[in-house]
Amino acid sequence: MIPKEKLMEMYEKMVRIRRFEEKAVELFLKGALPGFLHSSIGQEAVSVGACAALREDDYMISTHRGHGDIIAKGARVDLMMAELFAKKTGYCKGKGGSMHIADLDLGILGATGIVGAGLPIINGAALACQLKGTDQVSLCFFGDGASNTGSFHEALNMASIWNLPVIFVCQNNLYAESTPQWVHQKIQDISVRAQGYGIPGVSVDGNNVLTVYRATSEAVERARGKGGPTLIECKTYRWLGHYVGDPGTAYRTKEEVEQWKSRDPVKQYRANLLANGVCEEKDLDAIDRRLEREIEEAVEFARNSPDPDPEDALQDVYIGEYIP
Amino acid sequence: MREITYREALREGLREEMKRDETVFLLGEDIAEFGGTYKVTQGLLEEFGPARVRNTPISEAAIVGAALGAALLGMRPVAEIMYIDFSTIAIDQIANQIAKVRYMFGGKARASLVIRTQGGAGRSSAAQHAQSLEAWYSHIPGLKVVMPSTPYDVKGLIKSSIRDDNPILFIEHKLLYNEKGPVPEEEYLIPIGKADIKREGKDVTIVATSRMVLRALKAAQALTEDGVEAEVVDPRTLVPLDEETILQSIKKTGRLLIVHEASKRCGFGAEIAALASEKAFYDLDAPIKRVAAANTPVPFAPKMESFVIPDERAIIKGVRELLG
Ligand SMILES: Cc1ncc(C[n+]2csc(CCOP(=O)(O)OP(=O)(O)O)c2C)c(N)n1
Ligand SMILES: [Mg+2]
Numbered sequence A: 001m002i003p004k005e006k007l008m009e010m011y012e013k014m015v016r017i018r019r020f021e022e023k024a025v026e027l028f029l030k031g032a033l034p035g036f037l038h039s040s041i042g043q044e045a046v047s048v049g050a051c052a053a054l055r056e057d058d059y060m061i062s063t064h065r066g067h068g069d070i071i072a073k074g075a076r077v078d079l080m081m082a083e084l085f086a087k088k089t090g091y092c093k094g095k096g097g098s099m100h101i102a103d104l105d106l107g108i109l110g111a112t113g114i115v116g117a118g119l120p121i122i123n124g125a126a127l128a129c130q131l132k133g134t135d136q137v138s139l140c141f142f143g144d145g146a147s148n149t150g151s152f153h154e155a156l157n158m159a160s161i162w163n164l165p166v167i168f169v170c171q172n173n174l175y176a177e178s179t180p181q182w183v184h185q186k187i188q189d190i191s192v193r194a195q196g197y198g199i200p201g202v203s204v205d206g207n208n209v210l211t212v213y214r215a216t217s218e219a220v221e222r223a224r225g226k227g228g229p230t231l232i233e234c235k236t237y238r239w240l241g242h243y244v245g246d247p248g249t250a251y252r253t254k255e256e257v258e259q260w261k262s263r264d265p266v267k268q269y270r271a272n273l274l275a276n277g278v279c280e281e282k283d284l285d286a287i288d289r290r291l292e293r294e295i296e297e298a299v300e301f302a303r304n305s306p307d308p309d310p311e312d313a314l315q316d317v318y319i320g321e322y323i324p
Numbered sequence B: 001m002r003e004i005t006y007r008e009a010l011r012e013g014l015r016e017e018m019k020r021d022e023t024v025f026l027l028g029e030d031i032a033e034f035g036g037t038y039k040v041t042q043g044l045l046e047e048f049g050p051a052r053v054r055n056t057p058i059s060e061a062a063i064v065g066a067a068l069g070a071a072l073l074g075m076r077p078v079a080e081i082m083y084i085d086f087s088t089i090a091i092d093q094i095a096n097q098i099a100k101v102r103y104m105f106g107g108k109a110r111a112s113l114v115i116r117t118q119g120g121a122g123r124s125s126a127a128q129h130a131q132s133l134e135a136w137y138s139h140i141p142g143l144k145v146v147m148p149s150t151p152y153d154v155k156g157l158i159k160s161s162i163r164d165d166n167p168i169l170f171i172e173h174k175l176l177y178n179e180k181g182p183v184p185e186e187e188y189l190i191p192i193g194k195a196d197i198k199r200e201g202k203d204v205t206i207v208a209t210s211r212m213v214l215r216a217l218k219a220a221q222a223l224t225e226d227g228v229e230a231e232v233v234d235p236r237t238l239v240p241l242d243e244e245t246i247l248q249s250i251k252k253t254g255r256l257l258i259v260h261e262a263s264k265r266c267g268f269g270a271e272i273a274a275l276a277s278e279k280a281f282y283d284l285d286a287p288i289k290r291v292a293a294a295n296t297p298v299p300f301a302p303k304m305e306s307f308v309i310p311d312e313r314a315i316i317k318g319v320r321e322l323l324g
Helices: A002-031 A044-052 A068-070 A077-083 A120-130 A150-161 A190-197 A209-224 A254-261 A265-275 A279-305 A312-314 B007-022 B044-048 B061-071 B086-098 B134-138 B151-163 B211-226 B243-253 B268-279 B303-308 B312-323
Strands: A058-064 A106-112 A136-145 A168-174 A200-204 A230-235 B002-006 B024-028 B054-055 B078-080 B114-119 B145-148 B168-173 B179-182 B196-199 B203-210 B231-234 B237-239 B255-262 B289-293
Touching: A002 A068, A002 A077, A002 A209, A002 A265, A002 A279, A044 A068, A044 A136, A044 A168, A044 A230, A044 A265, A058 A120, A058 B114, A068 A077, A068 A106, A068 A120, A077 A279, A077 B211, A106 A120, A120 A136, A120 A150, A120 A168, A120 B303, A136 B203, A150 A190, A168 A190, A168 A209, A190 A200, A190 A230, A200 A209, A209 A230, A209 A265, A230 B134, A254 A279, A265 A279, A265 B054, A279 B024, A312 B303, B002 B151, B007 B024, B007 B044, B007 B151, B007 B179, B054 B243, B061 B078, B061 B086, B078 B086, B078 B151, B086 B114, B086 B168, B114 B151, B134 B145, B134 B237, B134 B268, B145 B151, B151 B168, B151 B179, B196 B211, B196 B243, B196 B289, B196 B303, B203 B211, B203 B243, B203 B312, B211 B312, B237 B289, B255 B268, B268 B289, B289 B312
Parallel strands: A058 A106, A058 A136, A136 A168, A168 A230, A200 A230, B024 B054, B024 B078, B078 B114, B114 B168, B145 B168, B203 B231, B203 B255, B255 B289
Antiparallel strands: B002 B179, B145 B237, B196 B231
16 A cells, blocks of 8 residues: 555656656747757656666766656656756756756766766666665666667666666657657567566556566565666656657557547556545645746746856866866 | 758758668667657658658667668668667677777778767757767767758758768757748758867957857857857867868957856867867967866756856857957
């Protein structure tokens, strides 16, 4: 039995992600945000279900499509929004932007824009915990496309032979940029790749937050108990294009998109909570309203924050002085 | 003469060479139906079919390695690496294999391939999507490095690069694709190793590469108001470098300013400065000057990004300092 508090927290996080992402897309389309933006709308259940199985002191690494993962691990949306706005008050002082948000205090070891690069790094985090003798676990998100990188294969093998407390969570949204999964690999279930490394692998419905939560909890328990790494594949879908501005229609049919939208992970979970009598509609509405405000306030905070000074660019290259 | 974009000119060059030589084929991420992230290869799948316009998984080492293997058997592959930042994943193939096979095998192998990629900042794409790594690759004996700045040059040089029997790293710039310029309808080639004087002048030589050529030209225009006539030299290819054109220009002007977008330390400007001090010391009337990016990763925030990347003002200031 999952306690009610946990169930409600998962709902709250899913809605927080959805609202944050919707707002970010809206702002980006208005030209308020520099750079580019990868939206994770549609994938909320993976981020939240997986992170809900972690403790606050566990570690996590995310990807270019990372806002959802980072919120799920507990990041503050005001600091995130300020980073998207390239403000001095943002998580990375405006140096990283949408693709590179980190909060080391929350165990968020950052997000990388290099596909697959997070997997070897998560092994290092797990190794450090193993060496220090703590029972912390480390989780890495990555996409279906990333499962074809050398980094993926090298990292799974190393985690396996060192029995590292790692959970590899694949967000299989069926596309790597414009390339459908069936074009970029011959397998359907990415979890079968675990076999090749002698570790457990499972494929689950990535649009069902509780399914993801249960699968991850099992893997976390194994990792904490010195049982080694697990590969979890979560089948899901990104509703929008690869990046905001890519309509995502050149390589996907309208029907396919609509069919996945009809399996909205947030709506499904809401219905589930109500059907099981966990709470009443008004409780969920209250959460929705609160988050609506929270995101508005985050935008206000970001807008009212100062820009970095141009010279700030010279700081943080090293610990210590800039080396000209 | 008709004017077309850098992107269109490049595509024309690729198309002409594919028509001319059946051994030419393209491979890279999302280059087929999607036409590449920067749409350079759009339409080529339809024209040449999936055997010659090949989508790949996200596997940079395997892409570049496959290009080498095919080249060894007499093909002329053109591999696209979406961002030069991702070439780092293929660096073993580039630096240890491609650049060295001919030499190690005692002159027996022919690595006739082109790696097309793009670099550069200016779009707030942050530290992992905006680097200028041309100097790294220029340091590796065995590779040629081409860096075209105009539609005319990009077409003539891609054609020559494909026909060249040596491996070529062909570096485009993400902010040049939409630039328009005159490109003749009739076929032409540009020799690899021939610089171009983009503007004649007698007072100062500005050697600039890639997008910085455009900025140098704008700066040169502005400087005419001070009565200064700057000569702008675009090496177009870094390896081999057309030393003669650069040295002749210095002989004429007696002053040298070097401009590039890569960070200054060990940038390609150091090589040009060394060339000038070794071979044109007595022609110089003033110390050599370099205008280049600060020695930092590329920051996300537009204000910081434009602070670290040289602009027209920095070039004008550099020229004024040189002229005393
Ligand atoms: C090493 C590397 N190659 C290519 C890219 C360009 N790129 C960014 S995201 C992406 C697709 C990634 O697909 P997937 O892993 O499935 O993640 P998704 O975008 O679907 O979340 C590509 C090719 C990159 N960032 N890094
Ligand atoms: Mg994907």
